[in-house]
């Protein structure tokens with residue numbers, strides 16, 4: 001590509017008044033420029049010290065120093081920006097003038113601009129580049145980007161790079177970048193492997209927590225079902241209507257249970273428990289044993305043992321108090337606590353849902369009333 005003054009939005013003209021640097025907002029007369037930016041290809045980009053200084057504190061410091069004269073530059077100050085492609089420097093200078101950056105420029109020079117933005121402390125460019133570079137991360141370029149991001153103190157880019165390496169490690173391992181890293185930066189390699197290891201164990205911990213949470217939710221659901229099965233029956237296998245003790249009239253039963261499958265299984269188990277002959281056998285019946293555990297769990301969280309109709313509730317309460325005196329079973333206590341909190345959580349969610357549904361129903365009713 002032929003050297004141009006500044007790529008894209010900046011155009012060079014050779015009119016009588018000399019060069020003019022046209023940006024989105026303003027046009028600058030480059031004959032009045034007092035600085036030359038010198039790039040690695042020895043290209044010179046005329047610029048204005050005031051603009052550069054206002055966009056970058058580092059350049060401002062440079063401007064404060066006395067001018068060192070170079071041959072052929074007259075009294076103009078020359079600032080060398082080397083180590084990145086000439087066009088990247090052009091785009092950088094253009095950004096200092098106009099704060100504008102095209103997607104194409106980001107695509108081509110994103111990582112160079114990130115480095116320049118860091119070195120010259122151009123915060124808004126650094127933020128844009130961090131975002132742009134992250135969006136363009138691939139298994140091929142991620143190792144290079146990570147190395148640069150560490151040098152440029154760009155934590156967001158580092159983290160996203162690490163995550164990509166972790167999720168596509170098999171592919172990244174095959175890249176030239178990774179091989180180079182292994183040979184030249186064993187500490188970074190170690191950091192990456194450590195990150196992957198941590199991420200894996202975090203994932204495992206999350207999965208285990210979710211599994212446990214699920215179990216407690218199921219148990220809390222079972223507790224609710226046991227209560228309502230033993231007090232009201234359930235629509236599926238229990239009576240469809242229940243007798244009101246005080247008035248001996250048939251009172252319509254509440255809505256079908258939301259935890260239908262749990263409820264159904266429990267009802268069958270409770271019926272089985274009532275008639276099982278192996279219940280008190282030496283070896284015992286596994287199904288009855290499970291049911292006993294659920295009854296015990298219920299008793300541990302039941303707050304109305306006197307009026308409770310769940311089988312064995314009072315017996316377990318008494319036994320529990322004895323056990324307490326003997327010294328507590330910690331595991332059981334933890335289980336009970338977790339089920340209680342799961343129950344609280346689910347009832348909280350439920351009441352929120354009911355409230356929403358209630359509000360929605362209310363709205364529908366109001367609309368109907370107004371529409372009629």
Ligand SMILES: [Zn+2]
Nearest residue numbers: 225257259263
């Ligand atoms: Zn139920």
Ligand SMILES: [Zn+2]
Nearest residue numbers: 276285287288
């Ligand atoms: Zn049994």
Ligand SMILES: [Zn+2]
Nearest residue numbers: 302308310313
């Ligand atoms: Zn009870």
